[in-house]
Amino acid sequence: MTSKRDFGANAEPQRYPDPDIVVIDPKRFKAKVGNTAIKRLYTGCLWAEGPAWNAQGQYLVWSDIPNNRQLLYLDNDGHISEQFHKPSNEANGNTFDFEGRQIACERTRLVRYEHNGSVTVLADQANGKPLNSPNDVVVHPDGSIWFTDPGYGAIILYEGQRSETGATQPYQKEAVYRLDAKTGQLSKVADEPFKPNGLAFSPDYKKVYIADSGITHYPDAKNIVWQYDLNGDKLSNPRPLIDMELNGRTGFPDGLRVDTEGNIWVGAGWVGEGYDGVQVFAPADGQRIGQIRLPECCANLCFGGKKRNRLFMTASQSLYAVYVETQGAHIC
Structure with a gap:
């Protein structure tokens, strides 16, 4: 269906139910809404990434990495600002903390935009070496900030500034970090994934899911999502939960989010x-229960809208959205 479908502004109305919202397991995937359709809200990016919803301002921010900018979608009237932050230091993933401040994974550092407009550098080094290139970020109710550091922006000139190490691994072992809210101490919490990419907490904050996109640079990597147990400030018991293979084909996982039922998107x-x-x-078992088919690669997603039941998807050149019969488990 997707190949014949026009998602443009002047497209013919889509007949309900939307055929590109696919229910694989009807008993477990109950999020499909029969009278809604996937909408393209914007196109014109080079590589769209890092959508994050601000509940206070009722807006979405996302990154266009090669164009060195961040864009904003205003929910009340659909207005889009194409230069919300420009330059953005090739920012990638974004989130908002519990005070409504934007946290961004820039090419070389993790930063926070303060309410007065200033920018605070939260981290730019680990283990005495530069960060590879922060990719995605989430916040915990204890105030700590968790982020992945796979290094795409440091090894791909198109999305950042290539390092001079001459290696696939830019500066140091690619890993996941936790930044303590009280002490500011940065600690490595996981390095099993070849290239840790998207990450998310389970609804009860007892599990952490981490996408591994290492197959882009490491031949021994697999397209999987890891699951960890979370105890305080430590991760343990790493194991593959999700295999991305579908009908003999496999692509790599990128950004991810979790809904209130615990399903992993x-x-x-x-x-x-x-x-x-x-x-x-x-x-429970990492089995695929549903799909939303798009005409472009989907790099990342988040839940937003007034009821937190609208799924926003950054996909290559475009921003898409669709209403679902569930809600995001967390603020972003």
Whole structure:
């Protein structure tokens, strides 16, 4: 269906139910709304990433990495600002903390935009070395900030500034970090994934899910999502939960979010029609239960809107959205 579909502003109305919202397991995937459709809200990016919803301002911010800018979508009238932050230091992933401040994964550092407009550098080094290139970020109710550091912006000139190490691994072992809110101490919490990418907490904050996109640079990597147990400030018991293979084809997982039922929504792509978009997995066994098919690779996603039941998807050149019969488990 996707290949023949026009998502443009002048497209014909889509007949309900939307055929590109796919229910694989009707008993476990109950988020499909029968009278809604996938909408393209914007196109014109080079590589769209890092959507984050601000509940206070009722707006969405996302990154366009190669164009060195961040854009803003205002919910009340659909207005889009194409230069919300420009330059953005090739920012990638974003989130908002519990005070409504934007946290951004820039090419070389993790930063926070303060309410007065100033920018605070939260981290730019680990283990005495530069960060590779922060990718995605989430916040915990204890105030700590968790982020992945796979290094794409340091090894791909198109999305950042290539390091001079001459290696696939830019500066140091690619890893996941936790920044303590009280002490400011940065600690490594995981380095099992070849390239840790998107990450999310389970609704009860007892699990952490981490996408591994290492297959882009490491031949031994697999397209999987890892699951960890979370105890205080420590992760333990790492194990693969999700295998991204579908009908003999596999693409790598990128950004991910979790809904209130615990289901894991994963942005995926680089395969083609019938695969690219968002894939939804059950938390108990990691089985695929639903899909949202898009005509572009989906790099990341988040829940937003007044009821936190609108799924925003950054996919290559475009921003898409669709209403779902569930809500995001967390603020962003």
